[in-house]
Amino acid sequence: MTTEERNDHDVIVIGAGFAGLYQLIRLRQAGYEVRVLEAGADVGGTWYWNRYPGARCDVESIEYSYSFDRALEQEWNWTERYASQPEILDYIRHVAERYDLRRDITFETCVEAMRWDNVSERWTVRTDDGRSRTARFVIAATGCLSVPSRPDFAGMADFAGELYWTSNWPHDGVDLAGKRVAVVGTGSSGLQTITAIAPVVGSLTVFQRTPSYAVPAHNGPISSRLDEVKPGYAEFREESRLSRLGFHCGEDATGYYAETPADGVRRELERRWSDGGLCFTLSFRDVLFDAEANEALAEYVRERIREKVHDPVTAEKLTPRSYPIGAKRMCVDTGYFEVYNRDNVSLVDLGEEPIERFTERGIVAGDAEREFDVIILATGFDAMTGALTAMDVRGTEGTLSEKWAAGPRTYLGLMTAGFPNLFMITGPQSPSVLSNMMTSIEYHVDWITRALEHLRTRGSRRMEPVVAAEDNWVNTTNDVGDLTLMPRAASWYMGANIPGKQRVFMPFVGGVGTYKQIGDGVAVAGYHGFELT
Numbered sequence: 293m294t295t296e297e298r299n300d301h302d303v304i305v306i307g308a309g310f311a312g313l314y315q316l317i318r319l320r321q322a323g324y325e326v327r328v329l330e331a332g333a334d335v336g337g338t339w340y341w342n343r344y345p346g347a348r349c350d351v352e353s354i355e356y357s358y359s360f361d362r363a364l365e366q367e368w369n370w371t372e373r374y375a376s377q378p379e380i381l382d383y384i385r386h387v388a389e390r391y392d393l394r395r396d397i398t399f400e401t402c403v404e405a406m407r408w409d410n411v412s413e414r415w416t417v418r419t420d421d422g423r424s425r426t427a428r429f430v431i432a433a434t435g436c437l438s439v440p441s442r443p444d445f446a447g448m449a450d451f452a453g454e455l456y457w458t459s460n461w462p463h464d465g466v467d468l469a470g471k472r473v474a475v476v477g478t479g480s481s482g483l484q485t486i487t488a489i490a491p492v493v494g495s496l497t498v499f500q501r502t503p504s505y506a507v508p509a510h511n512g513p514i515s516s517r518l519d520e521v522k523p524g525y526a527e528f529r530e531e532s533r534l535s536r537l538g539f540h541c542g543e544d545a546t547g548y549y550a551e552t553p554a555d556g557v558r559r560e561l562e563r564r565w566s567d568g569g570l571c572f573t574l575s576f577r578d579v580l581f582d583a584e585a586n587e588a589l590a591e592y593v594r595e596r597i598r599e600k601v602h603d604p605v606t607a608e609k610l611t612p613r614s615y616p617i618g619a620k621r622m623c624v625d626t627g628y629f630e631v632y633n634r635d636n637v638s639l640v641d642l643g644e645e646p647i648e649r650f651t652e653r654g655i656v657a658g659d660a661e662r663e664f665d666v667i668i669l670a671t672g673f674d675a676m677t678g679a680l681t682a683m684d685v686r687g688t689e690g691t692l693s694e695k696w697a698a699g700p701r702t703y704l705g706l707m708t709a710g711f712p713n714l715f716m717i718t719g720p721q722s723p724s725v726l727s728n729m730m731t732s733i734e735y736h737v738d739w740i741t742r743a744l745e746h747l748r749t750r751g752s753r754r755m756e757p758v759v760a761a762e763d764n765w766v767n768t769t770n771d772v773g774d775l776t777l778m779p780r781a782a783s784w785y786m787g788a789n790i791p792g793k794q795r796v797f798m799p800f801v802g803g804v805g806t807y808k809q810i811g812d813g814v815a816v817a818g819y820h821g822f823e824l825t
């Protein structure tokens with residue numbers, strides 16, 4: 293019987309993105325029989341769905357790749373400092389082929405419900421094809437930004453033109469040449485789309501609710517950097533695992549803003565700005581803790597926006613002021629602000645002209661109806677918890693949605709009490725979205741695999757956090773978050789972009805290296821805080 297035909301598995305993994313694929317590889321190596329269930333028609337997760345023009349990773353490609361296999365690491369050659377979506381998808385497909393992964397993946401199959409049976413100590417997993425499978429363990433590799441947030445604008449269905457979501461972009465592309473196009477949303481997806489399509493479209497109108505802080509990518513060919521890193525890749529990766537964000541930011545060289553003279557501050561900001569990328573936010577150790585340090589960085593970015601955008605009124609609208617820099621996800625841009633110097637691009641500030649409704653011809657905002665051939669919605673995701681609570685998950689005492697109604701509760705972002713043998717990769721209350729996802733994914737997959745092997749060795753069938761350990765971790769995550777300026781922004785880190793979602797700061801902000809030390813310590817101490825039976 294092939295594993296596709298079986299209904300009962302050692303492990304079911306949900307999702308065939310970077311996390312699910314690596315989990316499959318590790319479990320196979322450890323001798324488990326695994327079935328991966330994936331909603332898409334192929335591997336890739338985020339990079340399968342988000343095919344919008346200009347889609348690109350904002351963590352550097354030498355860091356945003358698997359580290360588990362030295363040969364894979366050496367043989368793959370990235371072409372750019374920041375890899376584009378097609379190149380990342382090629383890489384994921386290459387991995388799927390290299391390790392012959394597709395034979396254990398069922399595609400176009402979405403998990404709708406999961407129920408724990410206390411007697412058999414197994415999960416029953418029901419999918420949208422009506423089929424049920426059982427497994428001793430379920431591992432949710434469902435991604436942190438995988439369930440789109442789809443605001444329901446009045447009259448949306450009346451719009452007679454083309455309407456697209458960046459998070460589910462048509463696979464055969466969209467011809468935008470010469471068309472009148474609107475983009476709603478100015479987070480990373482919006483910025484990348486706007487920058488890419490502005491030269492192609494007839495006219496572009498951007499609907500902005502909150503302006504974003506963006507740092508230049510200085511993207512370009514990467515070959516010489518790859519040559520430099522590859523001979524010492526193992527050490528390079530280990531440094532990433534112990535770093536704050538899961539990638540190199542020259543942290544050792546970083547001092548405190550409060551202790552740095554003004555000319556030193558300027559020099560450091562200029563150096564980081566000319567290096568480009570997300571490390572700008574780590575210019576000083578106190579940027580996310582000290583309002584004055586934060587404001588210095590924010591003002592530096594505002595100055596750059598004023599330099600780049602010729603029209604002062606537009607520049608002012610594009611200038612973020614209402615929240616600390618870094619408290620919402622930073623964007624990395626490749627000429628975004630300069631786009632507004634083009635004659636065919638205009639900006640609508642939704643603070644001044646809120647969207648009233650969509651019509652057959654376009655969008656009514658403020659007093660004006662603007663007409664479009666195409667509307668593109670780049671409105672984000674139900675982050676971190678959305679994919680987990682979208683499934684009807686029933687544990688020993690109720691559903692996950694009920695348990696998390698006032699915000700997620702996890703131990704280490706890996707498991708939640710009352711849901712035995714259910715693991716999460718990059719779950720809430722782990723560093724996940726505040727890190728290089730690849731570093732965090734590999735750490736969680738390795739941790740989970742070792743935990744399963746530990747259970748097998750000692751003859752245990754069940755693992756679950758102790759409630760007190762979970763409570764402590766939730767408190768720790770909240771306390772560390774509260775030490776920072778991050779809860780001051782209405783961000784998706786807080787669940788603030790989803791109407792009705794409880795506002796709780798969801799990621800662990802203590803850093804990837806610190807988190808690893810805690811996770812390793814828990815494992816070494818015999819999975820302290822977990823009950824193994």
Ligand code: NA7
Pocket residue numbers: 437443476477478479480481482500501502621642670671672673784789
């Ligand atoms: P984001 O960062 O959540 O951005 C979504 C954008 O859409 C943001 O500008 C939102 O404004 C805007 N938005 C959301 N809902 C609305 C409504 N109803 N009306 C107007 N504007 C709205 O998602 P992205 O996909 O860009 O990026 C996600 C992550 O992917 C990114 O951080 C990287 O990790 C990769 P708001 O700021 O909420 O006022």
